[in-house]
Amino acid sequence: MADVETLLKQAAMQIGAGGSAGFVEVCIMHPLDLVKTRLQIQATKSSLTTSDPHYYNGITDCLKKMYKFEGVTSFWKGILPPILAETPKRAVKFFTFEQYKKIFMFGSSSPTPLTFALAGLGSGITEAIFVNPFEVIKVTLQSNKSLATQVPSTWSVTRQIVRESGLGFRGLNKGLTATIARNGIFNMVYFGFYHSVKGYLPEYEDPLLEFGRKVAIGFTSGVLGSCVNIPFDVAKSRIQGPQPIPGVIKYSSTTGAILLVYKEEGFRALYKGLLPKVLRLGPGGAVMLVVYDYVYNYLDNRFSSKDD
Template sequence: MQLETGKGKHGMVGTLAGIIREEGVGRLYRGLVPPLLLEAPKRAVKFAANDFWGKTYLKLSGESKMTSQLSIVTGCSAGATESFVVVPFELVKIKLQDKSSTFAGPIDVVRQVVKKEGILGLYAGMEATFWRHFWWNGGYFGCIHQVRAVMPKAETPQGQLFNNFVSGSVGGFVGTVLNTPFDVVKSRIQGASKVPGVIPKYNWTYPALVTIFREEGPTALYKGFAPKVLRLAPGGGVLLLVVEFTLGVFRKALGPPYI
């Protein structure tokens, strides 16, 4: 949906049905390998960076505990850190998912991109990816802090699970609202084929946002929002549940000084 240009309206269900009708069910899983390989290191970097930047900003600010403002800044910094890990995997995924793609698979994408553009070609769309993760993580971690503050304190483990899921889901929703326009731009940049001597139509993030807004209207900046938010809102809740559960296991096994 994000790679389609113009003002035509293609909803999620219509797009899904069209892909199945024209290309078969298997096409829905095109580009599956890069996200699978990326998921664990990406999430590890996200939360490790959030912990690192949180401690750093607390020390610099002189605050004794996390505030709303610091949680947003910390999240944005964690997203910026995470983006450097993500770019090559996202590039391969987008190249494979493009409707006009003729690549045989992930390795073929890497081989052809490196052959044509060098190793730095795998980092096409770095700037747009940076902003995508910067804003998503700022919204995600900022909302977790805010939602936890207004929810009743959990009295049981089940209550704590519920609070974590709700705050993570709200964070995932808000993060997706903030970052979808940047995701659209990233997809356009990474999906384009570079032509020697020709300046790409979509190059830098914020000028590209203006171009899409002017040529296709404001709704084009939210192409693909429905499937993204259906994945990332509950996914944000599950992610926080898993992280908190895992940290709890390690705290119990190793003791507070280590975790």
């Protein structure tokens, strides 16, 4: 019974800490995620001209045109779905990571880098299955280029997707395999690198130096994960975003989308949106892990002191 109570207490703390980490990270970094999506769904061989308000020549140009033609609130288009998903998503992310870590110990007394990597992969796959419908809604909202006052609500977009395409792999679960690949690979690198390196580098007694150590490792983890999984992120955006010809599905499968982008637009197109992704998930990865660590430790100390 004590083990069950301990597990439930840990789950509750992971929900609180993970939700806090996710909420803070999304609110701060969402504009860069939006820019990444806009750049990814824009084909290299586009019929748009550079003077067109919907043609984006890099991060700065995208931000300027969004501000000019859509208003400052456009920077947070599609933020409600990730906010609604973050608390349970981070609970799934961190809680399942801990459970997978136990599975992949392989009889060892302490976790190895392989343990962290496999546990991260498992948590990423689980997380992707849960979060994919929110991703479909988010990308649909982010690809909308109308004025902020004309943007449809999250709920109306959700109803429209379900009404027109259903709940399956052409509707709210469109691009599921791409999301699984993206999240699985990211979490494998993210958790694998963070926990492995954190275990090798000694902790500092100075709180400020220790904070800097965690931020640096978390930042590097986010950057590495972003660089490795970006082709799958591009495929996901192409599958879940508006198709080039309305009514004609050009990007349907993960592998097919990657090969098609490579064939038509070249290798570099598979890394579209990498800079805003790195700018988001580098510091964002640091924010998430550091906030999670500190909030979880705070809750753990508070609950432990009450138990004592």
